[in-house]
Amino acid sequence: MTMNHEVADDAADGTPARRDLRLPPLAVAALAAVAQALLTRRGRRPSPGSLVAAGVVAAGAAWCAADPVLRFRRSRTTVDPTAPAAASALVTDGANRLTRNPMYVGMLLGLVAHAVARRSAVAVLPAAAFVAALHPQIAAEERALGERFGDEYARYRATTPRWVDARSVGAAWRALRAHA
DSSP: OEEEEEEOOOOTTSSOOOEEEEOOHHHHHHHHHHHHHHHHTTSOOOOHHHHHHHHHHHHHHHHHHHHHHHHHHHTTOOOOTTOGGGOOSOOOSGGGGTOSOHHHHHHHHHHHHHHHHHTOSTTHHHHHHHHHHHHHHHHHHHHHHHHHHHHHHHHHHHHSOSSOOHHHHHHHHHHHHHTO
């Protein structure tokens, strides 16, 4: 799902214009959602319980996707995943404290919410494919951020997982306790 065409010219304002052009992650998520819809069209219908559970997951998805966008804009840095070298700030707070890729986690949780609502194990397959399809995109972003932010990014990468793991849970727990 990647289109590896590099553009090496610098932008007029002096920022690097080099890009690994890839299918945008939001488009990958949309394709996965279409695959889920096709796989579940004759399957189980949502139940009241599955809709409640899916709503909880969807709320987490919305926060994971929206929080970093707001923080990136406040920091006046790019949200364009195809141009990570254009980043002007390394955002490490909010949802970015829990995962290095909160927007992608939000998209993934949106797909999981649909699978939960439909009570469909097969609907998880496009969500897994979404994660696999983003691997080259994330690797390219990490290389660019490492070049741009050096040791600061290396420290962030060492303490914050790419997706979600026990460190994420610990960071969330500490944040909740600090605000209680």
